[in-house]
Amino acid sequence: MANHTQIAVIGGGLVGKATAVAAANAGFSTLHVAPEAPVDRRTSALMGPSVDYMTDAGLIGDPETLGVALTRIRIIDATKRLLRAPETVFSASEFGYRAFGWNFANARLGESFSQAGLVNKNLALRAATLKSARRVDGNWHLELDDGDTLTVDLLVGADGKGSSVRKAAGIAVKERKFDQAALVCDLELGRGLDGESVEFHYPNGPFTLVPAGGNRANLVWIDRLDTLEDARSEPGRFVSTLNEKSRHLFGAIEVASPNFVFPLSVLSVDVAGKDAAVLVGESAHAFPPIGAQGLNLGLRDVASLNACLKAANPGSYGWADAVARSYGVARRTDLMRTGAFVDGLFTSLLSPHIPAQALRSVGLWGLKTFPMLRKHAISFGMGK
Ligand SMILES: Cc1cc2nc3c(=O)[nH]c(=O)nc-3n(C[C@H](O)[C@H](O)[C@H](O)COP(=O)(O)OP(=O)(O)OC[C@H]3O[C@@H](n4cnc5c(N)ncnc54)[C@H](O)[C@@H]3O)c2cc1C
Structure with a gap:
């Protein structure tokens, strides 16, 4: 007879770790199935x-001890287009905040999330991969690659863009891959950013410097994959391209870490929960890293699932079905709205068409000029 647990969370990324802790804290026996993975850079x-x-x-x-406060956002249109947007700065103090948020190293967040899970007796961790999942007589039957099998009431997919849980649950997905990719690395600048995130908008995507404390910055550079591969193929040329892209505004730049390139796509699902299975994080939504929305949206998935679990009656027949249904309904609007916002922003940024460029310029001009519009945009960007 296979082991039984109430909830299995599949996937050991940040969203999976946060979900496993939430499920266990809500009082459910929880198995976190998370294979060893390379450090998230x-x-x-x-x-x-x-x-x-x-x-x-x-x-x-305290976020202060783990991350760096983001107090300003500067957007610079670095295109040579006919219709260019004005430079726009948002200050957290203007909206009554000390900071818009904090910039964290994913690896440090991951360590902190894992520590939070260790103290909960409801939570067990298994360094394995989900091999198969089938629903039989109201239970999910899982097979792991370490040979173990078990049954669970509620199956949570936190297993990223290629989600096996999504496939097993028969949830339809749409994915569009871009020619662009994102290059990330740490830089040491001649002059620090002092809490300001600076986005240079180029025709193939933004080049963003995010403050990482002192003179350190985290670079997120979106461009065509071939351009990124070419730029990083030779260290000297890489540094001179970085200086050029940042308009020589920050003194001499030194590369302070290896660089990593991530392919980009936009992914959405029909529904994020059904038949006692739910999807959280990138198994349910993915888009290019502009406007810092991906993990923010993933953590809102976790908060929403947490609320559904707290409202559940695990003693009743079909409780896991009810949780999946209510979670699917609860997430619908946020997933659609955030996905459409980021996709629209990215597409307008890349568009060679004058009307789309005009719309973006007018939009940024409006954001620069009208306080109510600024307030609304910031509120939306913060996920409020
Ligand atoms: C360059 C870049 C910069 C970004 N910057 C930001 C930002 O500033 N702010 C923000 O909010 N978001 C940002 N994001 C988005 C954010 O990183 C992601 O949304 C988030 O990390 C996704 O986490 P996840 O846990 O859903 O997925 P993942 O991190 O992809 O984790 C999925 C996990 O599932 C595991 N897995 C897969 N299949 C199985 C299986 N069969 N069995 C068991 N495990 C399995 C994998 O090993 C993996 O560990 C950025 C993204 C990129 C690419």
């Missing part, structure tokens, strides 16, 4: 509400 700008969730859920302590 990305960094994440997480907005106030996400940071509040992580703090309240015990996933992190």
